[in-house]
Structures are given as C-alpha cells and as structure tokens.
Amino acid sequence: MDRHLLISSDCHAGLRPAEYRAYLDPQYRPAFDTAHAQQIATTEELEKHFLVKDINHEWRKGHERALTGAWDHAERIKMLDEDGIAGEVIFPDGIxxxxxPPFGAGIGLGPKGADRELQWAGARAHNRWLAEFCQMAPERHHGVAVVPATWDVDTAVREVRWAKQNGLGSIMIPVMWGDHPAYHDPCYDPLWAICQELEMVVHFHSGPADNSTYFGSWPPTLEKPTTRGAMGIYISEVAFWVSRPLTFLIWAGVFELFPKLRVAITEGTAAWVPSFLEMLDQRATTHAGSAKLGDFTSHLKMKPSEYFARNVRIGSMGHRHEIEKRYEIGIGVLMWGSDYPHPEGSWPETSDRLTTSFQGIPESDRDAILGGNAAAAYGFDTEKLAPLVARIGPEKSRFVD
Amino acid sequence: MDRHLLISSDCHAGLRPAEYRAYLDPQYRPAFDTAHAQQIATTEELEKHFLVKDINHEWRKGHERALTGAWDHAERIKMLDEDGIAGEVIFPDGIxxxxxPPFGAGIGLGPKGADRELQWAGARAHNRWLAEFCQMAPERHHGVAVVPATWDVDTAVREVRWAKQNGLGSIMIPVMWGDHPAYHDPCYDPLWAICQELEMVVHFHSGPADNSTYFGSWPPTLEKPTTRGAMGIYISEVAFWVSRPLTFLIWAGVFELFPKLRVAITEGTAAWVPSFLEMLDQRATTHAGSAKLGDFTSHLKMKPSEYFARNVRIGSMGHRHEIEKRYEIGIGVLMWGSDYPHPEGSWPETSDRLTTSFQGIPESDRDAILGGNAAAAYGFDTEKLAPLVARIGPEKSRFVD
Structure with missing residues (x-):
C-alpha cells in the first residue's frame, strides 16, 4: 500500500433542528416546538459570548456547501473523499x-438542567436519524448512539441493544453525572456488561465542564456579565472533565470485571495521558504513606496504565506535540480525528495538517495512529475499504523527510 | 557552610480538642461541647474506613512522646533539632x-456541611493558640492562620490583619468553595490585596476532595457501605482539587493585578506541575481553533508558566521522582517539607529520606529546595538561624556521590 488508510475517530453530524421533529415520537413534538424557539434564542445569546458569530461566519465563508455534509449524505461523501478519509466515527452536533439533537441530547448531554424524559426522546430521535444516515455507506460510517445513561441504566441497556440492531457501533454517555451516581457505582455494571457483549465502544466526548462555576451562570445572560477569566478556565479544565471517568472506572475495577470493555476519550487532547498514568500507577503502589488508608489496591490485578493500554483509546486531533508523545500515550492507543465540521479541527486543511503532524514519523506509527488503531477498535472492514484507500488515501511518500 | 539550612514547608500542629475550648470566644463553648462529643464519634467511624486505627497505632509505637510535639513546644523543638530542621511552616491538624481545630476549621476547611459562624470561631481559636505557640521561638516557627475566606471576604481581610499583627506569616484558605464564588471572582480581590500588602503567603493545603461523590456519603457511615474504588479515586484526584485554584487565579489575571502576591500549594505532590504548565501555556496561545471563543488571553501580559514561576511555590515531600523533575517544576519553586507528625511524611526518618531524594543532586539545587526557596518565600531570618544550622543542619557531605 502506498497510501494510508485514514480513519477519522472524531466527526460530527446532525440534522437541522426542525428536521428532527419527524424523528421524535409524536407525543414529544409539542414540547419540541416550544424548545426549538427557546434554543434559537439561547443560541443567539451564546453567540454574543461564546461561539463568536463573526468568527464562525468568516471561517465558513466559501465552505457553505461542503458544510451541508453535516446532514447531507452526498456532500458528506464528497467531503470525506476530498479529505482522504476512508472511514469515520460520527458524534452528534454537526455544526x-x-x-x-433536541432537548440537549448532544455533546453537552447530561442531567444538569435537563428533563429526563425529554432528553431520552431527543437521544432516540437522533439515533434513529443517524442509523439511517450510516446505512447509506455502512462500511465508511461508524455511528455513535447518544445514551443518557445517568438517568437510568435499564433504559440505557435497551438503547444499546437497539443501537446495535440498527447498525450503530458505539455509544456516547454523559461526561458529567450531576447528582446521579458517578461511574464507579455498581449500578452501571449492566451497561458495561452489554457494551462488552455487543462490542460497543463507550465514549466520553469533550465539551461539558463546570460552566456555571466558570461563567457565573450558564447559559450566560446579558443581564449578568461573565466572571473574568471564565473562558480560559473552561478550556483549561475541559480535558480534566472528559478524562475524569477513567479514574472512576479504573479504581472501581470495571476493566477487571469487563476485560474486553472498550472506552474512548474523544477530543479531550492527549498530552495529559503520560502524567495521568504515571500518577495512577504511583497511587496504586501501596507505600508507607497510604497504608493508613487501608487496602484499596488488591482488587486490581494489573497496573492502571496496563488497563489503560488494553481498554482505553484516545481520539485526538493529532497535533504535533501529541504525536511526539505517542509512545508515552500508547502507540496502540492514539487515534487521529478531523473533527469535521468544527472550526477547531483539521478540515478543510486536513492534508496540510497531516503533513505538519506526521512528517518524518515512522510508517508503522503513522499506520497505527492514522487508521490502524481506529480500524481495530471500531471493527472497520479494511479489506472492503482497500480499493477506496487506493484511490483517496494520503500518499505515504508525503511523510518521508 | 558545610550544613544545609533545612526548612520544612509543611508541618502540622494543633491542640488536643478539649484544650481549644479556652481559646474560643465564650459564646461558642456550649456549641463546642456538643460538637466535641460528635467529633469523637465521627473519628471512631472514620477509623473503620479511612484512617485505619491499627496502622496508625503501629506506626506511632515508640514515638508517643515525640508526637506530643504536635502541641507541646519543648517536645517540638527537640523533634525539629533531631530532624535537622531549622525552620518550619505550621499548618493545623497536628495528629x-x-x-x-473546632468546627471543621482545619485542613478540611470549607463551606460544605459547615456552619459559617462556628467555623470562623474555630479558626480564630486555632489562630490565637498558634500565635502563642509560634512566639515561643519566632525565628523557627512560621504560623499559617486558618481563614475560611469563602464565607465572607471582609471578615477574612480583618483576620489577615489580626494574624499579621500577632506574628503569623501566612494564611490557609479553603481548597473547595462549595456553592460560594470560585477564586476567579473579583469579590476576593480585597483578600489578594491585603495579602500582597502584608506579604502573607496564601496557602492551599491538600486534603479536601469530592468525597461525597467518591464514598457515596461523607463522612462514611456503617449503614451505607463505601462505593467500590472510592479510596483509590480519592488519592488520585486530591492533587487536582488542591491545585485547581491556580487555574482560576491565573486566568482571572490575579497575578497581573497583584504581581507580588504569593500562593503556595502544599502537600499536593509536584509531578503534575510540568504538564499543567504546558497545558496552560498552550491554552493561552490563541490559535484558529479557539478564535471562535473570542478574546480570552489579552489581559494576561505574561505566560501562565511565567506567573507560576514568579508567584507560586510548591511545598512537597520531595520524593526522588519530584526532585528529578526540579527544572520542569521550577528550581525556585519547589520547597521540601517533612509533614510532621503525619505518617505519610518523612518524620521520624527524615535523614534517610533526604539521602534517598537528594543523593548526587548539585549543591546549589539542594540549597534551594531544602531551605533557600522557603526562606525567601516566608522571610525566615537566615542570619539569625545560622548558628543553629551549624549545629543541627544535615551535613552537605552526605549528599555527594
């Protein structure tokens, strides 16, 4: 092969809000109509503080058509081909x-300020649409079902079964659990069990953080100014919150109980991994200082870093400083992603970004990070994709010094 | 000098509970009597889960007398001399x-589950006693006043003035703010202003964390078993919580507004510092991906890592793996501490522990970490201490390969 199998472990898609209506169970449509109007108002408010409208619009200029690939399948295939991407993992929140998705059932998923029944309804609407979307080219699209698992685990287990039956290969659960039990609680064991059984990867996708603390109130309002420094604090802490569930899963022994469970942390950067693992391994080594805390390590048969290497995958944009730490992060752990259609991602300059990040990196390492690790984690059929790769994949010769 | 000036940036002292009664304002003594009985019951409960009684008792065997240095001044001086420690920084919670201190006004200080008025009363009782204690050898003891600043800032400012007038040189404020404003809020500016003016170091001391999440309930009860993995999660996250205020202070521009303010993070380990600073510096570099978030960096004239080097100090036990990272942490930042009388510290084996950590480390680096950095940060009178150092300080020849 003189071209790379390129898989994006982090892409986004979603309907324009009004079109979700048809995918909702009919009894939730009146609530949707009300929420839809509110959402438009909140978005306008947010654009004043957070997602700065002018900058987004400037960035999008000239790409209006390609961006409709967020929901239009023909445009999406064109975008993937142009970017050299053979396969992709699809999260919610396109643009x-x-x-x-309706009722907060997107990346910001979680119990804080949401209505349980409505959030489930919104998640199901998105999952139904996404299943249809992925079926248009199932060998290229790996869909991530939205599962608000903190609300209740039995419903979550049923949704995982539905997702599997309908061709979705992964789930995304809330990063933050609010007042619900955290992820070390045995109440979630049936969820880990079904995901292990059906080989569904469990995702935490970056986005949620302690916003009401940072901003003073959330969503922000014109009446109350944002507390100084809030945005810097947000972007400095957001990777902590998305990786935090790992601490809970590892110490609870979840990877001991479910050795084939696979968990992925997506868009939460990767540079934190080495010091995080070093710290966990140190903490798992009983020494004089922690003896007074009793036995808290003997239920783990492996080191935290070993569970991490076996059970965890990291979906990242693959910035150069992350690629340089690939052995400390785990050469079998790191998975590149384009983050289409978000401005912080590589699209529409994927080709140049890949060159910057991977120039001079050995071929076998590029193979792993650009596609091999994701193909193994998500079960892409690489034989079926081979002719496509031969046509659109990035040429390996580009990365040689 | 053929001996090191050794300063412990982390020691603890406190009265036996019943003796705090006399230091309380009289109107709080009835509440104290009730709380005292409750505290004994809670301690017994905790010893079943957390501070395992047998292990603590085993560790203390043969040191019973030396441990009374937690409140007895003559014993304390003996302990310091035997450890080779010329000067020390004293936090609450001896054994x-x-x-x-009464009413939760110790290391676990904070608004969660505490009564505002009582916690202030407990803090004042401790501060009064500590001021007397430090006056018995003011050149050797640097006392840290307990200041529950989250309750209200005006009272905190008054307590800082009182502490300074009474010979205490630093304050300790809550690590966690509960439902109160976080430390980026301008409401705390008068506190930073007075601490800068009076050269009082502001401390965050490790201990508090998200315990009710980890353990299922806090304090733990026999009725409700602790959630699995809780203790491992606690010791893995505790360093995050104690260092978290730095993110808020840096992004709020507090070190821009108060360039001489000094903040110390104590017993929160040190290995996290390099990746923490790398992350903050990256986040402070505006790039295409964060442009959509608006301008959140231009109020900072320096890089986060530069504020850290200038305004922040780290009190740590000085484990070998931390000493090896001393340049990434900051050779002017790191301060050794013994943590007397806690079992996780170096006492009563300080001499051996120092050898393990500092063998073969260049003299000037040892000078800085073992005493020089703390002397500068806390204003110890090194000339006055010189004769004592010549008598008790660790011999430099011991550290040469």
Missing amino acids: TEMNA | TEMNA
Missing part, C-alpha cells in the same frame, strides 16, 4: 449551534 | 484525628 455546533445549528445541528444539536 | 490528624486528634488535633483538628
């Missing part, structure tokens, strides 16, 4: 403020 | 479950 962030334009394609979020 | 953890035996010497905590």
Whole structure:
C-alpha cells in the first residue's frame, strides 16, 4: 500500500433542528416546538459570548456547501473523499449551534438542567436519524448512539441493544453525572456488561465542564456579565472533565470485571495521558504513606496504565506535540480525528495538517495512529475499504523527510 | 557552610480538642461541647474506613512522646533539632484525628456541611493558640492562620490583619468553595490585596476532595457501605482539587493585578506541575481553533508558566521522582517539607529520606529546595538561624556521590 488508510475517530453530524421533529415520537413534538424557539434564542445569546458569530461566519465563508455534509449524505461523501478519509466515527452536533439533537441530547448531554424524559426522546430521535444516515455507506460510517445513561441504566441497556440492531457501533454517555451516581457505582455494571457483549465502544466526548462555576451562570445572560477569566478556565479544565471517568472506572475495577470493555476519550487532547498514568500507577503502589488508608489496591490485578493500554483509546486531533508523545500515550492507543465540521479541527486543511503532524514519523506509527488503531477498535472492514484507500488515501511518500 | 539550612514547608500542629475550648470566644463553648462529643464519634467511624486505627497505632509505637510535639513546644523543638530542621511552616491538624481545630476549621476547611459562624470561631481559636505557640521561638516557627475566606471576604481581610499583627506569616484558605464564588471572582480581590500588602503567603493545603461523590456519603457511615474504588479515586484526584485554584487565579489575571502576591500549594505532590504548565501555556496561545471563543488571553501580559514561576511555590515531600523533575517544576519553586507528625511524611526518618531524594543532586539545587526557596518565600531570618544550622543542619557531605 502506498497510501494510508485514514480513519477519522472524531466527526460530527446532525440534522437541522426542525428536521428532527419527524424523528421524535409524536407525543414529544409539542414540547419540541416550544424548545426549538427557546434554543434559537439561547443560541443567539451564546453567540454574543461564546461561539463568536463573526468568527464562525468568516471561517465558513466559501465552505457553505461542503458544510451541508453535516446532514447531507452526498456532500458528506464528497467531503470525506476530498479529505482522504476512508472511514469515520460520527458524534452528534454537526455544526455546533445549528445541528444539536433536541432537548440537549448532544455533546453537552447530561442531567444538569435537563428533563429526563425529554432528553431520552431527543437521544432516540437522533439515533434513529443517524442509523439511517450510516446505512447509506455502512462500511465508511461508524455511528455513535447518544445514551443518557445517568438517568437510568435499564433504559440505557435497551438503547444499546437497539443501537446495535440498527447498525450503530458505539455509544456516547454523559461526561458529567450531576447528582446521579458517578461511574464507579455498581449500578452501571449492566451497561458495561452489554457494551462488552455487543462490542460497543463507550465514549466520553469533550465539551461539558463546570460552566456555571466558570461563567457565573450558564447559559450566560446579558443581564449578568461573565466572571473574568471564565473562558480560559473552561478550556483549561475541559480535558480534566472528559478524562475524569477513567479514574472512576479504573479504581472501581470495571476493566477487571469487563476485560474486553472498550472506552474512548474523544477530543479531550492527549498530552495529559503520560502524567495521568504515571500518577495512577504511583497511587496504586501501596507505600508507607497510604497504608493508613487501608487496602484499596488488591482488587486490581494489573497496573492502571496496563488497563489503560488494553481498554482505553484516545481520539485526538493529532497535533504535533501529541504525536511526539505517542509512545508515552500508547502507540496502540492514539487515534487521529478531523473533527469535521468544527472550526477547531483539521478540515478543510486536513492534508496540510497531516503533513505538519506526521512528517518524518515512522510508517508503522503513522499506520497505527492514522487508521490502524481506529480500524481495530471500531471493527472497520479494511479489506472492503482497500480499493477506496487506493484511490483517496494520503500518499505515504508525503511523510518521508 | 558545610550544613544545609533545612526548612520544612509543611508541618502540622494543633491542640488536643478539649484544650481549644479556652481559646474560643465564650459564646461558642456550649456549641463546642456538643460538637466535641460528635467529633469523637465521627473519628471512631472514620477509623473503620479511612484512617485505619491499627496502622496508625503501629506506626506511632515508640514515638508517643515525640508526637506530643504536635502541641507541646519543648517536645517540638527537640523533634525539629533531631530532624535537622531549622525552620518550619505550621499548618493545623497536628495528629490528624486528634488535633483538628473546632468546627471543621482545619485542613478540611470549607463551606460544605459547615456552619459559617462556628467555623470562623474555630479558626480564630486555632489562630490565637498558634500565635502563642509560634512566639515561643519566632525565628523557627512560621504560623499559617486558618481563614475560611469563602464565607465572607471582609471578615477574612480583618483576620489577615489580626494574624499579621500577632506574628503569623501566612494564611490557609479553603481548597473547595462549595456553592460560594470560585477564586476567579473579583469579590476576593480585597483578600489578594491585603495579602500582597502584608506579604502573607496564601496557602492551599491538600486534603479536601469530592468525597461525597467518591464514598457515596461523607463522612462514611456503617449503614451505607463505601462505593467500590472510592479510596483509590480519592488519592488520585486530591492533587487536582488542591491545585485547581491556580487555574482560576491565573486566568482571572490575579497575578497581573497583584504581581507580588504569593500562593503556595502544599502537600499536593509536584509531578503534575510540568504538564499543567504546558497545558496552560498552550491554552493561552490563541490559535484558529479557539478564535471562535473570542478574546480570552489579552489581559494576561505574561505566560501562565511565567506567573507560576514568579508567584507560586510548591511545598512537597520531595520524593526522588519530584526532585528529578526540579527544572520542569521550577528550581525556585519547589520547597521540601517533612509533614510532621503525619505518617505519610518523612518524620521520624527524615535523614534517610533526604539521602534517598537528594543523593548526587548539585549543591546549589539542594540549597534551594531544602531551605533557600522557603526562606525567601516566608522571610525566615537566615542570619539569625545560622548558628543553629551549624549545629543541627544535615551535613552537605552526605549528599555527594
């Protein structure tokens, strides 16, 4: 092969809000109509503070058509081909403020300020649409079902079964659990069990953080100014919140109980991994200082870093400083992603970004990070994709010094 | 000098609970009597889960007398001399479950589950006693006043003035703010202003964390078992919580507004510092991906890592793996501490522990970490201490390969 199998472990898609209506169970449509109007108002408010409208519009200029690939399948295939991407993992929230699933059932998923029944309804509407979308080219699209698992685990287990039966290969659960039990609680064991059994990867996708603390109130309002420094604090802490569930899963022994469970942390950067693993391994080594805390390590048969290497995958944009740490992060752990259609991602300059990040990196490492690790984690059929790769994949010769 | 000036940036002292009664304003003594009985019951409960009684008792065997240095001044001086420590920084909670200030005004300080008025009363009782204690050898003891600043800032400012007038050189404020404003809020500016003016170091001391989430309930009860993995999660996250205020202070521009303010993070380990600073510096570099978030960096004239080097100090036990990272942490930042009388610290084996950590480390680096950095940060009078150092300080020849 003189071209790379390129898989994006982080892409986004979603309907324009009004079109979600048809995918909702009919009894939720009146609530949707009300919420839809509110969402438009909130979006306008947010654009004043957070997702700065002018900058987004400037960035999108000239790409208006390609961006409709967030929901239009023909445009999406064109975008993937142009970017050299053979396969992709699809999360919700296409164009962030334009394609979020109803009732907060997107990346910001979680119990805080949401209505349980409505959030489930919104998640199901998105999952139904996404299943249809992925079926248009199932060898290229790996869909991530939205599962608000913190509300209740039995419903979550049923949704995982539905997702599997309908061709979705992964789930995304809330990063933050609010007042519900955290992820070390045994109440979630049936969820880990079904995901292990059906080989569904469990995702935490970056986005949620302690916003009401940072901003003073959330969503922000014109009446109350945002507390100084809030945005810097947000972007500095957001990777902590998305990786935090790992601490809970590892110490609870979840990877001991469910050794084939696979968990992925997506868009939460990757540079934190080495010091995080070093710290966990140190903490798992009983020494004089922690003896007074009793036995809290003997239920783990492996080191935290070993569970991480076996059970965890990291979906990242693959910035150069992350690629340089690939052995400390785990050469079998790191998976590149384009983050289409978000402005912080590589699209529409994927080709140049890949060159910057992977120039001079050995071929076998590029193979792993650009596609091999994701193909293994998500079960892409690489034989079926081979002719496509031969046509659109990035040429390996580009990365040689 | 052929001996090191050794300063412990982390020691603890406190009265036996009943003796705090006399230091309380009289109107709080009835509440104290009730709380005292409750505290004994809670301690017994905790010893079943957390501070395992047998292990603590085993560790203390043969050191019973030296441990009374937690409150007895003559014994304390003997302990310091034997450890080779010329000067020390004194935090509350001597023997953890035996010497905590009343009404939760110790290391676990914070608004969660506490009564505002009582916590202030407990803090004042401790501060009064500590001021007397430090005056018995003011050149050797640097006392840290307990200041529950989250309750209200005006009272905190008054307590800082009182502490300074009474010979205490630093304050300790809550690590966690509960439902109160976080430390980026301008409401705390008068506190930073007075601490800068009076050269009082502001401390965050490790201990508090998200316990009710980890353990299922806090304090733990026999009725409700602790959630699995809780203790491992606690010791893995505790360093995050104690260092978290730095993110808020840096992004709020507090070190821009108060360039001489000094903040210390104590017993929160140190290995996290390099990746923390790398992350903050990256986040402070505006790039295409964060442009959509608006301008959140231009109020900072320096890089986060530069504020850190200038305004922040780290009190740590000085484990070998931390000493090896001393340049990434900051050779002017790191301060050794013994943590007397806690079992996780170096006492009563300080001499051996120092050898393990500092063998073969260049003299000037040892000078800085073992005493020089703390002397500068806390204003110890090194000339006055010189004769004592010549008598008790660790011999430099011991550290040469």
